[in-house]
Amino acid sequence: MRQASKTTTVRRGAFLALAAFMLLASTGCVTTTEPTAESFDVSEAEAKRDLGVDYLSTRRTGMAIRELTRSLELDSGDPKTHLWLGEAYRRKGQTAAAEEFLRDAIELSERRRDGETAQHARLNLSALLSQLGRYEEALVECETLAADPTISTPWRPLSNCGWALMKLGRLDEARAKFQEALTFYPRFGPALLNLGILEAKQGHNVAAIRALQKALDSGRLTASGHAEANYRLGELFVGLGRRDKAVTHFKAAAKIAPDADWGSQSQAYLDLLR
Secondary structure, three states: OHHHHOOOOOOOOOOOOOOOOOOHHHOOOOOOOOOOOOOOOOOHHHHHHHHHHHHHHOOOHHHHHHHHHHHHHHOOOOHHHHHHHHHHHHHHOOHHHHHHHHHHHHHHHHHOOOHHHHHHHHHHHHHHHHHOOOHHHHHHHHHHHHOOOOOOOOHHHHHHHHHHHHHOOOHHHHHHHHHHHHHHOOOOHHHHHHHHHHHHHOOOHHHHHHHHHHHHHHOOOOHHHHHHHHHHHHHHHHHOOOHHHHHHHHHHHHHHOOOOHHHHHHHHHHHHHO
């Protein structure tokens, strides 16, 4: 098919849901699965789905929803289409639709014994529930996923679990989850960022600075996560009386994300420190 011939090669995002993709609404990092598009002979429904995934991977969310919806009209039982429609609606802020599609993706993929799609959908659902402040529910999803012996990236749900536990005030358990995630993947930026936030929350400034700097050095943060890590380092250095260090990090945050919260807050600090 002509549509199938336009399917692109695999495109990877910065990290595999929100993700992996940052959720600004909840502060810190919970991760989701990032979309990829595949290239081979496919049906019309699959071609439209893959085109939608390609649009989603390049942040053209409205166009992604259009193509994924067309795919769903041709094959209403495809769990992958439900998964990516859920992620697309999450990015659009239409959280009720996002949750419905992600739960459908889990049900359909389990029915078809598509374990990989079920894992992706559960990871994204855990991120969405955290975004909505439903941390107990998020914890159920990410703990289920972390306990799955077939998951290839256990550090992602473990980090999401740690974030939910931290928001619930269960700080020692949260630290244990972040540290467990880092035993699997020591350079996992979201877990390092979250651990830095936790250490700062408990007044462990040196440990917080160390974790946040490692998060920056990991090369595994999105632009938003990079800006947040710099902003939080700037705040810590202000508290320690290190104006020079604070200014350096605030400038970095303002440059990376000038129109986002971390950038604007960093610029406000810079104006005060002049």
